Amino acid sequence: MAPDTPPDEITPDIFAHLVRLAELELEPSEAEYLRAQLNGQLRAVREMADIEIEPEAPITSHGVPYPPEVRPRLRDDAIVACENPDEIMAQAPETDSGYIVVPEIPHTDLE
Amino acid sequence: MTRSLCDLSAVEQARRVRSGETSAASILESALTRIEAVEGRPPLIEGGEVVPDDRTKIHAFISQTIDRARKQAQAIDEAVARGEDPGPLAGVPLAIKDLFCVRDTLTTAGSRILANFRAPYSATPVARLEAAGAVTVGKVNLDEFAFGSSNESSAFLPPPGNPWDPARVPGGSSGGSAAAVAAGEATISLGTDTAGSVRQPAAFCGVVGLKPTYGRVSRFGLIAFASSLDCPAPIARTVEDVAVMLGVISGPDEHDATAAATPVPDYLAGLDDGVRGMRIGLSPDYFRLRYPDPVSGELNDQPIVPAIEAAVRDAAEVLARAGAEIVEGVPMANTRFGIPAYFVISRVEAASNLHRYDGVKYGYRAPGKLQELAELYRRSRGDGFGVQPKLRILMGMYVSAAQYEKGYYPRALRVRSMIRRDFDQAFDPQGRYRLDALLTPTTPTTAFELGAIYGDSVLMQYADLLTVPANHAGIPGLSVPGGLDEPGLPIGIQFLGPDFSEDRLLRLGRAFEVETREAAWRGGRPRVLQAVDHG
Secondary structure, X not given: OOOOOOOOOOOHHXXXXXXXXXXXXXXXXXXXXXXXXXXXXXXXXXHHHHOOOOOOOOOOOOOOOOOHHHOXXXXXXXXXXXXXXXXXXXXXXXXXXXXXOOOEOXXXXXX | OOOOHHHOOHHHHHHHHHHOOOOHHHHHHHHXXXXXXXXXXXXXXXXXXXXHHHHHOOOOEEEEOHHHHHHHHHHHHHHHHOOOOOOOOOOOEEEEEOOEOOOOOXXXXXXXXXXXXXXXXXXXXXXXXXXXXXXXXXXXXXXHHHOOOOOOOOOOEOXXXXXXXXXXXXXXXXXXXXXXXXXXXXXXXXXEEOOOOOHHHHHHHOOEEEEOOOOOEOOOOEOOOOOOOOEEEEEEOOHHHHHHHHHHHEOOEOOEOOOOOOOOOOOOOOOOOOOOOOEEEOOHHHOEEEEEOOOOOOEEEEEOOHHHHHHHHHHHHHHHHOOOEEEOOOOXXXXXXXXXXXXXXXXXXXXXXXXXXXXXXXXOOOOOOOOEHHHHHHHHHHHHOOHHHHHHHHHHHHHHOOOOOOOHXXXXXHHHHHHHHHHHHHHOOOOOOOOOEEEEEOOOOOOOEOOOOOOOHHHHHHHHOOOHHHHHHOOOEEEEEEEEOOOOOEEEEEEEOOOOOHHHHHHHHHHHHHHOOOOHHHHOOOHHHHHHHHO
């Protein structure tokens, strides 16, 4: 690591919070590797700090302009029945009488 | 040297099938014989240790759909017998990146979390290829959810080998696609390109790959990675075959609101019109690389690999002799920011797209009795996702979370605008450069060895340095073989053009193909096929 490398931006505490938010269960060795990789990626991301961005530079959500004439017409706001609901339900890991079964959802109070 | 039916171009295969000269069934059997000869053991979830023999084979197919393919081939032959036209891709063996839903096939995204998912419908571009007569031989390997540039992050191992040297990567994420086409296991493949995932493996495997304009091809039925960047994209061995594929898969789709209604030209019509009068730009910003040192993390400026720069300059000379005007010194100053911006934008979008995999409705669910729903989520996602999806989820959440956010995301989106503006200025018909296309290297290096970079997610991302700007800008890019380096590995050259200029890029690629037909490097042949020749 270069001597002037800034400290890790994603600390173990921040990392633990992200993992909770992401609903991931990680092995400790995996967690260590992932956190190191994330901090490495952020060092590359910080290269963007060098760019002088004119204040009027617009935000681009995708590159190609979408004038109305090339956009497809919106479909009618109508209910269309699924053609193969049984096939789709058959993908569910556990079902009972047409319902998908999941473990308990414990009662929690809003924080 | 043995040439089999499976080595013919798609155009020639379809011509023979439509004329009754050859049957779709015999072309399919030829492809299956080739698969038998070069494929090796299938990539599996518990793939075990890589053994030396693995490094002599391709391992492209996560699943082969042989019975389904035989039925398709039979239907085509029956249509021909009835005097019907089965379409412009009649009987052409097709490999589909396992990121596309194909009805009644396993559709895994290269991930444990979707290993048992059977698609209940077909993606629009897949349905269009099959309706045009293509015969799907199987679903090919990829980096998990397309997250990678070497195909090594797939949950299905061993990863594919490069047909030119199976100890090297085929590139990624559409590595199985490019490898299968280069080895003759399929004549064409449908891949996807989010940062270069079709052009980079095409370059590494010595085949042709086209990233269409964003919105040219419907994304319906494609498992999403980064929805503002993803493009379904064709791979084949010739420019003409790519042109046929693009014509088949392009156009509006009621199932994808971003599929543009812009008219689809006949991509074959002007293919042989040559390049006389075209203005082709070279940019110093594509010959100079800035990427982090793998040890220190310091950003280094380095010139590109000399053999790759030489191939691009040779290509410019070839095109100049054919009548094109070469414009040197085109500034593309924001090229080097493509990867840093991509680290932010693609992760935010990927994290959002990956939240749907929760072990509830489909895909992998952690086994055993679980106490509560959150435990089901955590265990299913923890076991089901590999390292790359986890990295993308965590990074995407970090750079978009209000409490940590340091302006990364809006800044990245503005950088994206500036990358787009570089291209707008280069291609502006009233501007200083007035380019028809930019000619660049496709990749900073040729194919690297398996294991050489995998594990370093930063360095791996920089494999896309020269391809990702087109994804940010939305413009099309075509990679064609442009030579071989000293060890005999393929070099790819890339043409970039303005929105919906695929016809022009294909014309350029075709002209380059024709003008270099007699070049010595055209005689090179993938090592796995040399073994077939001698076997």
